[in-house]
Amino acid sequence: MAYQALYRVWRPQTFADVIGQTAITTTLKNALITGQTSHAYLFCGPRGTGKTSVAKILAKALNCRHLEDGEPDNTCDLCVAINNGSLTDVIEIDAASNNGVDEIRDIRDKAKYAPTSAKVKVYIIDEVHMLSTGAFNALLKTLEEPPAHVVFILATTEPQKIPATIISRTQRFDFRRITPQDIVDRMKHILDEKGITYDDQALLVIAKAAEGGMRDALSILDQVLAFGQDHVTVENALDVTGGAAVTQLGEYLQHLADHDTAAALTTIEQLLASGKDAGRLIDDLIGYLRDLLVYQQAPTLVNDTASALQDTHFKALADSFAPGQLYHMIAVLNQTQGQLRLTNSPTLYLEVATVQLGQPAPTQAAAPVAEAEAAPAYSAAVTKLEGEVSRLTQLVQNLQAGGQTPAAKPKPKAKPVKVNKAQIYPVLGAATKHDLEAVRDIWPDLLSMLSVPDQAMMKVSKPVAASPEGVIVSFAYDIFVERASNDANLLAALKDDLAKLMGSPKQIVLVQQDEWPRVRKAYLAENGAPHAAPQPAAVPPVVKTMTDLFGQDNITIKND
The missing domain is CATH 1.20.272.10 (Zinc Finger, Delta Prime; domain 3)
Structure with missing residues (x-):
């Protein structure tokens, strides 16, 4: 007989053989003992953690003629047939290659017929998340109310891709990654049964490389055995897994x-x-x-x-x-x-x-130094603020005693921001609505490409005019106009990112929001408005009255 991989030879045949999933196997055994099994199950978890193995064990337990303490005996004709894969009433389907509506409809139609020799007809659908939307819809009703002689067992590594309507109609069991110690113990049992010696450290290397999957661990063990059949050594395990020896990591x-x-x-x-x-x-x-x-x-x-x-x-x-x-x-x-x-x-x-x-x-050396330098300055600032608060408190008390209220301190006038007409006027001269809409469409994407501090500054900005060669950007506060104008890195980033998004370089001109209407008005006064749209003709009073009564859409005006 041809050689079989270890994970196939040592596949669990009873719930007791399943490693690292005690909560799940105990729940299923108790349900079988009390006769409270469900019509549909969903097994979720990483690869190689026992989902398909438990599904087959459950299929045997549902049909076993001599069930003992929730465990199949593996000796009756039905258990032997399921182990051999010859029982036609236990159907295992790979949804990765049978994910269409027609395949699921075929299952739905055949599920109506009673099993030929088994007690229960069991459908095991592996990688069920691969089913198409139409296939899920075709399965939905059957999954909710299947015939009494049918049990569905769905298995998947990606439960988030399964519709909630499917999950709600099943009993869900989440398989966990198997701990390294459980994997090591299982490999020790297998190697002891085969009479093969091993290094404990080598098994730890294999268990770590398996990342919680028993099937992966046994596959790696198979490769290590092929590398050196007499003894499982650390060197062989490291060579197969591509890992480094612990001593080498320590030296590094x-x-x-x-x-x-x-x-x-x-x-x-x-x-x-x-x-x-x-x-x-x-x-x-x-x-x-x-x-x-x-x-x-x-x-x-x-x-x-x-x-x-x-x-x-x-x-x-x-x-x-x-x-x-x-x-x-x-x-x-x-x-x-x-x-x-x-x-x-x-x-x-x-x-x-x-x-x-x-x-x-x-942060190793900089943090203590920064704290030491900041401490005296912080202390001095606190002392100065305390003195200022004390002085202001005394002043308020004196004014209140004299029947006066402290006069509000006049706000300083904002420093006017110089408007660069030499840059703004050429952009206004060639500005179009189409260019402005194009810039506004990509503006959020442009801001997302900036650093976090630059994004915070540019949040109060917006494009107000654009031409094929330039963009005018207004800021809500004049302080930001000044800071942005003096930030060469920010302006360079804006130009580069805008060129990437628009496909061509554009000049960026900054202006204060309150100043923008005056700048635009001054430009129109100096250069006229060649692109101004024609004004609509005056509406006669009688037409306006009719429009108010019957609505604009219900009135048609014809000039005789």
Whole structure:
């Protein structure tokens, strides 16, 4: 017989065999014992966590002739037929390739017929989120009120894509990621049964790479066994998963702690040259830093499954790095991880990240100095304000005693903002309504491209006129006109982003909002209004009376 993968050979056959989903299996067993099973179930969760396996076990339990304590016996004819895949009354469908309306209508029509040999007809629809909208609608009524002899079991990794009307007609069970310790225990059981020796550390490496999926863990274990059949070693596990040894991670971080960037770069180069995966390397580093951070705050939370504790550098690094440094390093690595997805040169980004990690965190030295410098100034400002408040309070009391009220202090007149007619008039001369509407349409997008401080300043602005070569922007406050006019970086960003959005460069002229009507009026007085629209002819009184009585839309005017 051809070789079968471990995850197929060791697929759970009873609820007791399912790893890491005790709450779900206990609930289903109790429902089977009391006869309170549902007509439809929805199994959600990450890949490889047991959704399809539990669905098949439930199908066997619903049909088993000798059900004991909610568990199928796996010896009766129906259980054996389901295990062999020969029972026609248990139908397993892959919605990824059967997602049309016709396939679901076929299910709906055949569900009406009684099972041929089983007690209950069971439909297992895997990756149900792949069904089309029409297919979901076709399934809806049958799912709500199926025949008494039919049970639907839906499985998916993306429940958010399933309509709420479908979810509300099922019993939902959320499968959790399996813990590394449970994965390790299961692999130990399998290897002991097969008579294969192993290193505990190697199993930890595999469990970490599986990311909570038992099927992924067994697939990786299969590859490691093929790499070296007699013994599962740490080296083989690292080679297969593309991970780095814990000691290498510790050495790399120790170089960074010593600010020996050259040695850290050499370590990265050696790891990548030996075939280590860049993404997996960053995952391992982030996990190591996480263990350091947790160990500093609560050592007992870093249990024996944490591979970092077996590294000789671990405790020394926990004493060397401050929490702020660890936050900074995790943030840099997380950013680099996102960049690796968009590049074919991971070495470049890892080297840049290494140099960045070798430098002190920005807030590490600056924060205490800034606080020390700010303290005297803050204290002096508070003392000055307290004295001013005391003086004003005394003045008010003296005035009230004399029967007087303090006169309101006149507001200073706003400093007039100089209007640059040499820039505004050419734009007004060629301005069109079409150009202005085009600029207004992209204005929100333009502001979103700016930095947060620049966005705050430009929130009080709006385009008021535009031509093919320029845009006039008005500000609600003259102070912002002055600041924006003196901010060369802001003006350059506005011009560049506007050119990107409009497809051509435009000059940007700033004006104060209250000043804009006067500027426009002055331009019209000096240059006329060549583009002014013709004024409508005066409406005769009798026509106005008729329009008021019957409405504008019901009146037709004809000139004889």
